[in-house]
Amino acid sequence: MEFSSPASQLSAARRLSNFSELRESPTTWDLVVIGGGVTGAGTALDAASRGMSVLLVEAHDLAFGTSRWSSKLAHGGLRYLSTGHAGVALRSAAERGILMERTAPHLTRALSQVVPLLDSLSLAQRTLPGLGFLAGDMLRRASGTSSETLPRPRFLRPAEVQRLCPTVETKGLRGGLLNVDGQLVDDARLVTALARTAAGYGATVLTYARASAATGESVELRDELDPGAEPVTVAARAVVNATGVWAGELQSDIRVRPSRGTHVVVRSEKLGNPEGALTVPVPGSTSRYCFVLPQELGRCFIGLTDVDQPGEIPDVPDAPEDDVQWVLDVVNRGLGTKLTMDDVAGAYAGLRPLISMEGDGDDTSDLSRDHAILTSENGLITVTGGKLTEYRLMAEETVDKVIERIGGGPGRFHECATKNLPLVGAPGNPAFAKVSGADLIGYPASMVRRFGRETPTVVRSATCDRPLDNVAEGIDITRAEFEFAIRSEGVATVADLLDRRFRLGLIPDDRAAAEPAANELLILAGIEPK
Known part of the structure; x- marks a missing residue:
């Protein structure tokens, strides 16, 4: 499966088109992933890069849930070593190295x-x-x-x-x-990069699509931006529930604490x-x-x-x-x-x-940070628990379980390649092969930290006035970055832009200062601010 840079560009128009295709041209997907956090996006990327047809759905925006509320660390799990969880610590150390040296060096430091x-x-x-x-x-x-x-x-x-x-x-x-x-530069940016890279390998990414019911063979979806629309049911050879703390809402026999x-x-x-x-x-x-x-x-x-x-x-x-x-x-x-x-x-x-087991005590700090991959009687595969740093390993093991379920067959799907698969913006990603570190000189340093080798594209593609002006006084984010997030990173609302793509909502005063620019640039892209 080859990476396509145009396919990695997510937009409100593309979302609308994808929803229409689900209604008008029903198909059976190899895999539907429910949950657009780090685990779901990572699972979609792993599966798509192996050659599967993949649909990733999220009830809200990318990184809406737990994946934007972390400490923003890609850590080696020292705490888990001290508490006897040596396996978690070793896996964390290995996955941290993969993130920092191969898959997302532009998003880590x-x-x-x-x-x-x-x-x-x-x-x-x-x-x-x-x-x-x-x-x-x-x-x-x-x-x-x-x-x-x-x-x-x-x-x-x-x-x-x-x-x-x-x-x-x-x-x-x-x-x-x-x-x-x-x-991490930011946990939500990592999720966005994963989802966009998955789209570049052929996955369909659909935000504001709530899975109201799911089995191992089908998912009923509701369009959260069009409440009057009839739900659509999509068929799949396998369905993964990657909704984190909400996993029990789709699989009642899972106890997440x-x-x-x-x-x-x-x-x-x-x-x-x-x-x-x-x-x-x-x-x-x-x-x-x-x-x-x-x-x-x-x-x-x-x-x-x-x-x-x-x-x-x-x-x-x-x-x-x-x-x-x-x-x-x-x-x-x-x-x-x-x-x-x-x-x-x-x-x-x-x-x-x-993951809470029978007999666990009252103190959550004593519960295991390990992850679990469980299959319900109706075939739904649930992955939950674990740590953000281990998302790639969790995704690999989940897709291995999917292949066990649907049958790979000789040469049908590729081996997992995500240990060495650079995300959008990272050195080594095919779309940015001609962009060197020297080509980034002269651009705002903060922009380079957020977009890596994609930085020149962010600026060149801007159509707004004053693209290199900050979105508000004292906030080191440019108008070009806002516009790029709207046109290429799947932004559908003001909150998507301010609270997740750039995390300005963490300080209410910063959010209020940047909101006029957000409204202006959403309108420029033909999206009614809401």
């Missing part, structure tokens, strides 16, 4: 993780992180990830700790421990514009930490909680004030300049899809 050695910490909290970092470096080497990608851990002098984390507590600071881990992870958003200037991720142990624990994570657009994310989310699962989880205060209380133990509620510019919460 190395992040300095700093543990300050403070007299106020217990002896275990000062010594165990160093042992963990050494073990993590062993995992890095075992996974084949270069030390140029992720340098080895080392000891930091107090002055080095302060340079990386300017507002660190200096009273009793004896130095620090440095570990280098992986960080959501764990809420709350993050606080603070302007970077409040913390001295840190370059490193300050890492503070949770009181009484030697395996849990709160992190101050430097981000794009002058922000830091601070998190995170790990608590049970009882009751009905919301589409967009709240970040309770108690969670926010808990995060501040923990991280303030490592800060000389304490943060208060007045410093909080925003907050968000994500729900982890943890």
Whole structure:
């Protein structure tokens, strides 16, 4: 299966055309994937690149659910090593290397993780992180990830700790421990790149298409942007339920126990514009930490909680004030300049899809982070649990299960190739073979971090006025990027653009400032803002 750059361009018009084709020209798909998060998009890409006919459907927008509420880390799973989940840690380390060196180097970067050695910490909290970092470096080497990608851990002098984390507590600071881990430019951008790459390999991507019923052979879809339209039923040789914490809504015998992870958003200037991720142990624990994570657009994310989310699962989880205060209380133990509620510019919460078994205790932090692939009596295949960093492996194993179900036959489908398959914008992707790193010089650095080798296309394809002007004062996103997201990344609403493609909704003031440009450029593309 060859990659096609035009096919990777998603738009509102293409979505409408795809829905019409489903109604007017019924076909039987090799695979229908329900859920447009990282696991569903990754599964669609794996299957399409093997030569399957694939339909990916999502009830909302791409990365609407859990996949946009992570800590934005591509990490090696040190915590899981410390809690005895060595298999999860090793797989995470291997998948992190694949992301950073082969499939999405343009969407990842190395992040300095700093543990300050403070007299106020217990002896275990000062010594165990160093042992963990050494073990993590062993995992890095075992996974084949270069030390140029992720340098080895080392000891930091107090002055080095302060340079990386300017507002660190200096009273009793004896130095620090440095570990280098992986960080995503943004989790929602990764999902968008996966879906677009899948489309480039022939998959049909359909957002705002709710699966109201599903079996292993059919899915009933409702058009969420046209509530008056009759539902359409599509036939398939296999159907995968990749809806994460909502998996039980389609397969009632699956018990997913959501764990809420709350993050606080603070302007970077409040913390001295840190370059490193300050890492503070949770009181009484030697395996849990709160992190101050430097981000794009002058922000830091601070998190995170790990608590049970009882009751009905919301589409967009709240970040309770108690969670926010808990995060501040923990991280303030490592800060000389304490943060208060007045410093909080925003907050968000994500729900982890943890697999719950009979006899599991009350503490979600003790539940396994492993994933599961289960088949119901009606043939529906469900994949859930796991970690964002492991999405590719989860997808590979899921498609292997699909082939077992439908039968591959000699030469019918290709072997999995996603370990070495560059996403749109990545070096090595066929559409950008003629674009070198030198060709990106002169473009805004933040644009290059978001679009990689596709950056020149983003600018050249712009039809709006002042394409390189920012969408609002102080926001490092250009009007050309907004237009490209609308015309090529499947944007259908203002929220798609502001809250997922560029994450401006994490700070309400930023969202309000950019909304006029969003409305203007949606209208330019023939889409009524809503």
